Structures are given as structure tokens and as C-alpha cells.
Amino acid sequence: MEKYKNIGFKLTPQRLAILDYLDGNKNHPSAEEIYRKVSKRFPTMSFATVYNTLDALRKRGNIIELTIDPDKKRFDPNTEPHHHLICIRCRKIMDIHNKFSVTVKKESQGGFKIIGNHIEFYGICPDCQNHEQKEEVI
Amino acid sequence: MEKYKNIGFKLTPQRLAILDYLDGNKNHPSAEEIYRKVSKRFPTMSFATVYNTLDALRKRGNIIELTIDPDKKRFDPNTEPHHHLICIRCRKIMDIHNKFSVTVKKESQGGFKIIGNHIEFYGICPDCQNHEQKEEVI
DNA sequence: ATACTTAATAAGAATAATTCTAAGGAAAAA
DNA sequence: TTTTTCCTTAGAATTATTCTTATTAAGTAT
Numbered sequence: 001m002e003k004y005k006n007i008g009f010k011l012t013p014q015r016l017a018i019l020d021y022l023d024g025n026k027n028h029p030s031a032e033e034i035y036r037k038v039s040k041r042f043p044t045m046s047f048a049t050v051y052n053t054l055d056a057l058r059k060r061g062n063i064i065e066l067t068i069d070p071d072k073k074r075f076d077p078n079t080e081p082h083h084h085l086i087c088i089r090c091r092k093i094m095d096i097h098n099k100f101s102v103t104v105k106k107e108s109q110g111g112f113k114i115i116g117n118h119i120e121f122y123g124i125c126p127d128c129q130n131h132e133q134k135e136e137v138i
Numbered sequence: 139m140e141k142y143k144n145i146g147f148k149l150t151p152q153r154l155a156i157l158d159y160l161d162g163n164k165n166h167p168s169a170e171e172i173y174r175k176v177s178k179r180f181p182t183m184s185f186a187t188v189y190n191t192l193d194a195l196r197k198r199g200n201i202i203e204l205t206i207d208p209d210k211k212r213f214d215p216n217t218e219p220h221h222h223l224i225c226i227r228c229r230k231i232m233d234i235h236n237k238f239s240v241t242v243k244k245e246s247q248g249g250f251k252i253i254g255n256h257i258e259f260y261g262i263c264p265d266c267q268n269h270e271q272k273e274e275v276i
Numbered sequence: 277a278t279a280c281t282t283a284a285t286a287a288g289a290a291t292a293a294t295t296c297t298a299a300g301g302a303a304a305a306a
Numbered sequence: 307t308t309t310t311t312c313c314t315t316a317g318a319a320t321t322a323t324t325c326t327t328a329t330t331a332a333g334t335a336t
Binding site: 149151185209211 | 323331
């Protein structure tokens with residue numbers, strides 16, 4: 001965790017545990033998942049600390065808050081611009097690092113100043129294809 | 139509301155009021171906003187009815203549930219495939235009807251069967267540009 | 277039009293995610 | 307070391323959403 005030395009905010013043990021759990025994590029975990037995992041090794045962890053730390057990291061641009069899941073926020077430590085592929089059955093989220101050219105014509109921008117974009121691809125993941133589920137997630 | 143005659147599910151006054159409010163609505167309202175507006179003309183409206191009706195409409199493909207707002211679900215009666223432009227300050231949402239070619243290379247799909255996509259553009263709307271706000275929505 | 281069957285409504289309780297509060301505690305500054 | 311600042315904790319509070327149950331109304335058959 002040498003890499004965090006110069007991160008520029010107070011490195012408490014709780015924050016280190018959260019940073020360590022997030023580091024390289026590709027599962028786009030929710031606050032609850034982070035809390036569950038981190039409190040295993042750090043039993044005094046509080047939910048408020050998880051939310052506070054996530055919010056501090058988000059404000060500093062160290063993580064991205066995803067609004068992909070209708071039920072809860074998910075967090076992504078990968079702050080490189082990228083897109084996501086979401087399984088409509090199990091809600092698994094995978095990264096897509098391809099570049100796409102999606103320029104909106106001036107006359108379609110409605111006066112907005114556009115500063116970024118994010119593409120959500122929807123599909124069915126290998127697991128769910130194999131399980132041959134009969135019922136869609138509706 | 140002649141158009142709803144053959145919609146194929148029980149047309150109660152409450153449902154008609156919700157359908158009427160949603161018809162052509164481009165504001166991507168939340169359940170709470172729908173409840174507020176519809177209960178003005180229909181004071182006995184219940185929150186459960188709003189949610190039940192929205193869910194019924196969603197399951198039937200008459201509306202789309204948007205996961206764009208981190209705080210709540212929003213609903214879009216426009217079921218044509220389209221994209222959205224979101225103001226990062228006031229969270230206003232505008233439709234983008236342009237077509238974009240965003241094909242993911244097979245080797246980047248991780249075995250997913252891709253069946254759709256949705257692009258979120260982020261920007262600052264005219265109102266918020268004019269208000270010259272000093273603080274970003276963080 | 278009337279009765280029947282089924283599904284929808286209303287009100288409020290319950291749940292889940294998130295935020296807030298207050299008191300104590302630890303880190304950095306003086 | 308003392309002070310100051312900010313973090314952490316535990317739990318309460320809030321907000322969005324879902325669930326429960328008795329009641330009511332819509333659609334259908336009579």
C-alpha cells in the first residue's frame with residue numbers, strides 16, 4: 001500500500017482497508033459489499049465510515065460512483081474513461097475499454113455544454129446463458 | 139385518451155390519470171413527481187398505485203425505467219431507442235435521438251450476448267450555464 | 277342492466293439504502 | 307505536550323420503494 005502514501009488525505013487504518021479492498025477490484029461493488037468484505041478483517045468497521053470514505057474518494061476523483069444498478073450505487077476504482085456491459089439477468093457488470101466515437105451534433109445538444117459520456121451495453125453474461133434461465137429479469 | 143382503449147390491461151381512472159400525465163412527458167419524472175402531479179387532480183391516489191402502475195407499464199414495455207439518477211428511479215414514456223444528456227448540476231435530463239454506431243468487438247465482449255445499449259452524455263444545461271454557479275455538483 | 281370473478285386501490289406498515297448526529301478518539305499542527 | 311482538526315462509531319433518521327390486507331371497482335358473463 002505504498003502507493004497511497006501521497007494520496008493526500010488522512011490515511012487511517014479503516015480507509016486503508018477500504019482502499020486495499022477496492023484496489024484493482026473489477027466487481028463494481030456496492031457499499032454493502034465493501035462493508036461486508038472489509039469488516040471481516042476489520043470488525044469495528046462502521047457503515048458510516050464506508051459511506052464517508054467512498055464519498056471522500058469520489059469527491060477527490062479516486063473512484064467513480066456508478067448509477068447502473070437500479071437498487072443501489074456501485075463503485076468503480078477504475079477512473080480511466082471506460083464503458084460497461086451489464087447482464088440484464090444477474091446484474092453482473094463488466095468493463096469495456098474500447099473507444100467509441102459518439103459526437104452529438106450541435107443542433108441536437110439543446111444548448112448543453114457536453115463534457116463526457118458513458119455507454120451502458122446490455123446483454124446476457126456467459127453464466128446466465130448457460131443456466132438457460134426461463135424467466136427474464138423483468 | 140382514446141389511444142389507450144386497446145392497451146390491454148384494466149383501465150382504471152387512476153391508471154388513466156398516470157398514463158395521461160406520462161403521455162408525451164419529456165421530463166423523465168420520478169415516482170414521487172408522478173404521485174405529486176397526479177394526486178392534485180386525483181386526491182385519493184396512493185403511492186402504491188403509482189408504483190404498481192409504473193411496474194405494470196414497464197413489464198408491458200410501455201415505459202422505460204431509467205437508472206440515470208443516483209437517488210431514485212425515473213421513468214420515460216418514450217420507448218423508442220434513444221439516449222440521454224444529463225446536466226451534472228441540476229440533473230435535468232434531455233433526450234438525444236441521434237443514432238450512434240457502437241459495436242463491441244467480439245474479443246471484448248467477454249462471452250456476453252449483447253442486446254442493446256444506452257449512452258449517457260454528461261454536460262451543463264443552458265440554465266445552469268447562465269446561473270454561473272460557482273460550486274459544482276460534487 | 278345484474279351478478280360474478282378477478283384484479284386494482286388505499287393506507288399504512290415494512291424494508292433497504294443512504295445520510296445524519298453526537299460523542300469519543302486519533303492524527304497533525306503548534 | 308497541548309491544541310485543533312478531522313475521523314470513527316453506533317445508532318437514529320431519512321428517503322425511496324415494496325409489501326400487506328381489507329376494500330372496491332373493472333371487465334365479463336348472465
